[in-house]
Every structure is written in C-alpha cells, then in structure tokens.
Amino acid sequence: MSDVTERLTKGEENDYHPVNQYIDEQSKLRRARSFWIRAKSWALILIAIGILVLLLAWAYSLLDRYYVLKRVSSVQERVIEERVNKAIDGGTFSKTRENFSNLGKSVEALEAKEEAEKKLASEKEKNQELEAELNQLSNKILNSKNELEKTVGEVKSVESEKLSLLNQIDGLKSQLNKMKEESDEKDKIFKELEKLQEKNKNIKNDYYIFSEERIKINNKEIRVMTRFSFMGTDSSSPSSVDCYVDFEPSFGVNLADLEMGQKGKDFSFNKIYSEQGFSKDQFKKVKQENCRFIN
Numbered sequence: 001m002s003d004v005t006e007r008l009t010k011g012e013e014n015d016y017h018p019v020n021q022y023i024d025e026q027s028k029l030r031r032a033r034s035f036w037i038r039a040k041s042w043a044l045i046l047i048a049i050g051i052l053v054l055l056l057a058w059a060y061s062l063l064d065r066y067y068v069l070k071r072v073s074s075v076q077e078r079v080i081e082e083r084v085n086k087a088i089d090g091g092t093f094s095k096t097r098e099n100f101s102n103l104g105k106s107v108e109a110l111e112a113k114e115e116a117e118k119k120l121a122s123e124k125e126k127n128q129e130l131e132a133e134l135n136q137l138s139n140k141i142l143n144s145k146n147e148l149e150k151t152v153g154e155v156k157s158v159e160s161e162k163l164s165l166l167n168q169i170d171g172l173k174s175q176l177n178k179m180k181e182e183s184d185e186k187d188k189i190f191k192e193l194e195k196l197q198e199k200n201k202n203i204k205n206d207y208y209i210f211s212e213e214r215i216k217i218n219n220k221e222i223r224v225m226t227r228f229s230f231m232g233t234d235s236s237s238p239s240s241v242d243c244y245v246d247f248e249p250s251f252g253v254n255l256a257d258l259e260m261g262q263k264g265k266d267f268s269f270n271k272i273y274s275e276q277g278f279s280k281d282q283f284k285k286v287k288q289e290n291c292r293f294i295n
Helices: 003-010 017-088 097-152 160-178 184-200 278-292
Strands: 156-161 207-217 222-232 240-246 257-259
Touching: 097 160, 097 207, 097 222, 156 160, 160 184, 207 278, 240 278, 257 278
Parallel strands: none
Antiparallel strands: 156 207, 207 222, 222 240, 240 257
C-alpha cells in the first residue's frame, strides 16, 4: 500500500480553526461598519428634518406678523371711518370735497406742528448748551482776571477768540428767534450761524488778559502792555507772560508794536524806532520798570 493510501486510511485531519476565526472577525467588522453607516444616515436625516422645522417656524412667524399688521391697519382704518361717519351723521361735518380737503390739510398741519415742536425742543437744548459753555468760559476768565489783579494791579482788557465767537453765535440766535416768517435775510443769518457753529468746534479755550500802563518817552505818550496768556480753561495761572509797546497814531507816533518778549530775554530793535528818536536802552528800562511780570 502506498504512502498516500496509508494517510487516507489513517484519517489524518488538518486544523482550520485560525481560518474560521479570521472569517468571523471580518464578518464582525463588516457588521460594525454597516451599523455606523446606517447611524450616520439617520443622524443626517434627523438634522435635515430639524432644519426644515426651524425654517417652517420662521416662515410662519413672518406670515403671522404680516397678518397681524394687516389686521391692525384694518382696525385703524375702520375706527377712522366710524369717527368720520359719526361727524357727518351728527351734522358737525358736511360731506363736501372742500371739507375733505380741509381734513387732509388739518392732518398735514398736525404733522408739521409735531415736526416744528421737535425742532424747537432740539433748538432749546442747543441754546442751553451754548449758554452753559458761554457762562463757563466767562466765569473762568473773570476769576483769572480777579486773581491776576491781586498781583499786578488793574487789568485793562481781555481777548478770547472762543468767547468772541460764542457771543456772535448767541447774537445770531437771538436775531433768528425774533424773525417769525421765512425770508432771504433769515436764510442768510442761518447759514452764517452754521459756519460759526462749525468753526466753534475747532477753536481752543485759550484767552489773553492785558494790563496797561501809559508813559511818556521823548515827550511822546506810549502804552506799555503786559500780555498774560492762558492756554485752556483748566489753567489756573498764566502759561506765559510777555510785554510789548503800543505806538498808537493818536499818541503822535505811527509805528508798529515793539515786541519786547518775556522777562530776562533780549528783543529786536528795528532802526525804524531809532529814526523816530528812540533808543533800545530806553525800552530796556521800560521793560524792567513798567512791564508787570509775575515773579
């Protein structure tokens, strides 16, 4: 008997357990993959349904709002119609084209009145702001003037571009308030007022206070002016002090101002002053004795 026949006769068996185990594992993996695919599909379907529900709800809310507004408008029209009919039936209103026209004009007049009242309220608020700003700056300048006079004596004048502009605006507003009817003059004033108001936005609250002393040099009267500069309303004391000589024509001398600068500093002396019989030493003495510098 051959070897093959002998093996068959003995019934030798092969071990297929690893192969069967592999097949089972692959089958489990396929089933798991199939489950997750189905789960994702259901999740997407549920999300799509949710979005659709939200869109339908939003569309319904818009539609409902439209019908609510339409119903409100209808009710308003019905109320107006009932009131007009009552007025007609009561004999207080004759149903003519003229009266209906007057009714429309009355509505327009009421709307114009409401608009005018709004403008008036806005204008009053602006006037109050202007008055407050004007009072604040005026009081600040007055306080600075009073404090300065305690040190340097009487103060002659004050200059403030801001204060001058605010006074101009206040004056134009007063003119407009007196004009009841529309006119070209009123339009002109209104345009000028708008320009000044726009300019006022960019002007600083700087101001200058001047003291004056009149003296004679070479029998000619001149004014020695000390200028105290305040930069902004927050300044409690002058930020700088300088001095100059004013040759007014009425004093018999027709010359430009001689700027002598701040205390302890030299100044330029043009020959035009020498030609009038003055010397620089004379004005050095004037600067030392008559300029009211603050220590």
